[in-house]
Amino acid sequence: MRTTLLATAGVLALGLLGAALPAQAQQRAAITTPEGALMEAADDIAYKPGELTQEQLMSSTRSLFRQDSMNVFRRFPREATERMVVFYTQALALRSLSPIQLTSSQQMLLTGVGSGQIKLSAGQQGNRSYVGGGYKAATGIRFFTLSYPDEATVTRRFTDAGFAAPAFTDQGDGTRAALVSDPGGFQIELVIRPGAKDGSNDGVGVGINVSDLEKSRAFYREFVGLDELPPVEDKLLGLTKYPYRHKETTLYLYKAGNDLPADTGSAGIQYVISDAAMADAKGKARHVKVETPLNKLRGFDLTTVWLNDPDGVTNYYAQVGANRRAGAAPAGTPAN
Numbered sequence: 461m462r463t464t465l466l467a468t469a470g471v472l473a474l475g476l477l478g479a480a481l482p483a484q485a486q487q488r489a490a491i492t493t494p495e496g497a498l499m500e501a502a503d504d505i506a507y508k509p510g511e512l513t514q515e516q517l518m519s520s521t522r523s524l525f526r527q528d529s530m531n532v533f534r535r536f537p538r539e540a541t542e543r544m545v546v547f548y549t550q551a552l553a554l555r556s557l558s559p560i561q562l563t564s565s566q567q568m569l570l571t572g573v574g575s576g577q578i579k580l581s582a583g584q585q586g587n588r589s590y591v592g593g594g595y596k597a598a599t600g601i602r603f604f605t606l607s608y609p610d611e612a613t614v615t616r617r618f619t620d621a622g623f624a625a626p627a628f629t630d631q632g633d634g635t636r637a638a639l640v641s642d643p644g645g646f647q648i649e650l651v652i653r654p655g656a657k658d659g660s661n662d663g664v665g666v667g668i669n670v671s672d673l674e675k676s677r678a679f680y681r682e683f684v685g686l687d688e689l690p691p692v693e694d695k696l697l698g699l700t701k702y703p704y705r706h707k708e709t710t711l712y713l714y715k716a717g718n719d720l721p722a723d724t725g726s727a728g729i730q731y732v733i734s735d736a737a738m739a740d741a742k743g744k745a746r747h748v749k750v751e752t753p754l755n756k757l758r759g760f761d762l763t764t765v766w767l768n769d770p771d772g773v774t775n776y777y778a779q780v781g782a783n784r785r786a787g788a789a790p791a792g793t794p795a796n
Contacts, residue, residue, distance in 0.1 A: 502753075502763055506741070506754055521731070524733035526734050530706055530729050531729070531731075532576075533568075533580070533728050534578065534642075535727070536645075537583075537584060540582075540643045541569070546621050547623065547643055548569075548571050548578065548642070550620070554573055554606075555661075568582075579730075584725060589724050594647060596716035598669065598720050598721045600723035600726060601729075602647065603639075604646075604649070605665025605710075605712070608651070608659075609652070609655065613658070615628075618640075629696060632695055635651050637650060637694075637695075646727070649667070649696065665709075666729065670715055670770070671715070673713065673715050676713050677702055677713060680704040683742070683746055683748060684704075687705045688702075688704055689705055694712075699716065701714045711729075722771055728773065728774030728776060729774060730778055731776070733777050736754060736763040748767045752764070763778075
């Protein structure tokens with residue numbers, strides 16, 4: 461319950477980013493997130509050189525996690541908004557949550573999946589690259605996997621919502637699967653699995669096409685700290701997938717070609733954590749590329765740092781609540 465409240469509070473705080481930062485804060489050190497929201501630099505809470513041990517710096521970020529899932533977000537053309545809402549809340553039957561306005565021109569639609577969220581951002585930012593063509597056409601996050609217990613129910617929901625019925629095929633492992641596309645062209649793998657929770661409320665899969673399997677596997681295993689599972693064969697997609705899991709969410713890494721363009725804008729990953737400054741320090745120690753520097757929204761106890769995996773996929777660390785310098789927790793000790 462607490463982790464859900466933390467995530468919700470973070471989303472609400474993020475929704476106010478485009479509203480009313482004081483002019484003094486804006487003049488001090490403005491930082492713009494990929495969504496166009498204005499933040500304030502958080503250099504005053506960053507760990508200083510020599511303040512952390514080598515063990516703290518080189519350990520993974522996993523101990524910082526405060527949610528039983530990762531959130532994922534999906535950017536799409538603004539003109540597709542109405543159909544996107546119908547697709548995700550009616551055809552896919554995800555829980556509809558209240559949307560938030562990030563800026564005057566940027567809205568975030570929220571859907572619930574288990575303890576996490578799929579966040580739908582209307583509007584594609586010009587400083588990101590977007591590549592269509594399906595799950596083999598580019599590197600980056602190329603599809604989500606959602607699970608359901610009953611094929612007939614899923615089919616009926618799609619047709620009732622005005623979409624074509626998914627074409628399910630046997631996967632040879634007791635499941636059936638179909639590949640569909642949302643109204644913005646992003647692919648969703650639907651899996652029918654006996655015992656699955658409806659609306660994929662037992663979790664979401666995230667398919668990431670990578671340029672270098674060893675580099676990406678090391679990033680998610682050693683820096684992020686996800687559980688590395690044995691490779692799996694996906695009959696529907698014709699892929700060998702390398703799973704990395706945190707409780708309800710599994711990232712599926714795969715390599716579908718060489719010299720592919722990079723899609724750095726269509727989707728990203730968010731971790732709800734206890735100490736964004738610690739994630740920032742760990743990233744610097746491992747020379748992880750920074751997308752948006754350590755930043756905060758005063759008055760709302762939200763601190764974030766946006767990092768990139770080896771292919772430019774957003775790994776966004778969001779801390780909700782007072783930073784460790786405002787509390788009494790020792791460095792490296794997650795807050796309760």
